[in-house]
Amino acid sequence: MELVESVRKQVAANRFPPKGAILVVAVSGGVDSVALLHILLPLAGHYSWRLVVAHLNHKLRQEAKRDAQFVEQLAQQLGLKFVGGTAEVRREAKSCKLTLEEAGRTARYRFLRRVASRYRAAAIVMAHTADDQAETIVMNWLRGAAVRGLAGMRGLERGIWRPLLGVEKRALQRFAKEYKLAYREDRSNRELNYTRNQIRHQALPLLERINPGLRNMLLRSATTFAALEDFVAQMVKDVFHKLAIKGRGRISFHRAAFSKLHAFIQDELLLYAIEYILGSRQGFKKVHISEMRRVVDSPKKVSSKQLPAKLFLIKTCDKITISRYRPKNL
Template sequence: MSKKISLENYFQQSVTENNLLATGEKILIAVSGGPDSVALTLLMESIKNKGGIKLAVFHLDHQIRKDSFKDMEFVRDLCNQYAIDFYSEKRDVQAYAKKSKRSIQDAARKIRYDLLETTAKRINADKIATAHQSNDQIETFFLRLLRGASLSGLQSIPLRRNNIVRPILEFSKKQILDYLNSKGQRYLTDPSNIKPVYFRNRVRNELLPVLEELNPAYLSVLSKNISLINEEEKFIKKLAADTCSKLLKKQNDIVDIDLQDFSNLERTLKRRVLREAIFSIKGDLLRIEYKHIETVLKNYKQFGFTLELPSNILIYRDYKSLKLGPGDAFKPQKIRKSIVEVGKKISLKPDSSYFESSLVKKCKSSSLAVCLDYDKIKPPLVIRSRKAGDRFKPLGAKGTKKLQDFMVDKKIPKFSRDSIILVEDREKILWVAGYEIDERAKIENGTKKMLQLRIR
């Protein structure tokens, strides 16, 4: 049996077993003119009649090279040879890359997929077929690994995602080249694929040959490991999804994460919850890096912690929760003025936290719990939001300071300043909740009674 028939039978079997195509469907094939996409076109043509499918081809003229139009002409001629409908678009990829601050390869990928989707809708194609093969799988794995991807980022390229299928993903580069040679089929070689300026090219041309020298079966070994990663990831993803369904509360454009429940999670699940929360707001995780997630995990217990993520996504830690949302979705929420009665609780709407005060013999302090010298306080005590002209004497300060200046120095976001609880007596602000007490009410050696103020 010839290699051609063997590979075409293998292709037919793979498509059937993986349920990639269905009878009567129209498939739009992404074809650059390189060996992978040309082989995919020929293999799809070989099963067209038996599978009862219709074919069309799309080509992007990226204009990166002056002679890129020749690629389009080659693909057009290939389609004419097999009577396949041909569609092509021309775009200035370099200009788009510069404008969108993307790499050339990322910009080309974004434009290509956008145009594939647009063309598929226009011609009523049921699916889009791309020519990723097993070597691409390994290259992508190392690219992501070297860039610090998480476990989820190390997953393999899927055989199918929504309407996109990758029918030759299980084939090696060698199988593809042998197949084309057996057919006597010409293909194009993009000179940019050997330039070391692209990170992927360095992985392909420098790293992988070393791995092959160390272990000729590296493709098979790594493919199995990637499959194991997929299985592990699938389990963790299900666990994370169940956790997120209970933990994430979305109202308008803001996602709320209960701090106590979040704190009880394993660190791995905390990362997943944060990523899912960001995704639910942003719609993707582009430019969200490991350092962003780790910064949140390091600082989320600190009241007032704020982090601005790419695409104007804000993370803010208030009294009882972590809040995530677009920066302009955070609105000032003033505290309702209330008289404090020692031993009684005051509900702090709109969340479920509350303010309480009590006389104590031992003091346990934190950012949300402080103790004051009760005899230095001039009742009644009141909680309220800030107002113009507020001043207080921060602990250790020699004189008073404008509250506005204090908040600026502490880098408290403008949207949250009205939400900061102030506790005052008849004469002075006693506590800027979450930040500082007043010097004039501090505990000293001669203190006889201690008043604890706490937000829960």
């Protein structure tokens, strides 16, 4: 029961989830999520949580239906509420030009959020392990992620709780064996994600030959990067709300104040302004940041630049502005 004890300590330290909370547990039927469910059971008794078992059928494989039935029966046996859903992942991937893995993940999170909202849940609980975390960090790093990606998945973030992020998959397998838990082979993940498989079976083993302590190092670094990201995000938010002049579809900064800031924060502020106007910074890449930098740093007193999503960066004598509206006379 040491796994139960370690999760209990986590709950006590975070003071989360609160007593009496409703928790939506994402259960695929694989060993990780089945173990998670059984680790949560005694804690649910202790903290008076109500567990809702949620399962999304991606309809990608023949066994998918039997996986769903397995999870539904498991919930029944344990006396827990079951909520099933289906997604046409293959069709969504095609129509949205996503990989199957991306489409699957999007559909899964959308489903879980919907269930959580319907039950007014305090959190969605997911069974991601230390192995998943290490793979995710390597994958993010290979994709060119900055601090946010290197921080990996968070233990507690935007309504999602991942209590097993520090636990190795091996430990969950031992737990399942010890308590004779039945589970389904989790083949979907394995087949769905080509990059993750390359990382799991090729990259990580090779990199671990170079540094045998790699996994632990990645998990430790993730904590540092998470703290750094957190700090930078808070700092940027503070500076933004102190300096930004908010107009309809536009955000301006006084040039004098803006120019005193570190270039790094200037970039982050412009991105924050874009997110503030559009609700997202999707579609903005390093190349756009470089373009904005050039406008900001150029010796020209007045200039402008069109950005993605029909936004404009406008430099006038006294202001730097991100705007939905085409600048006049520039």
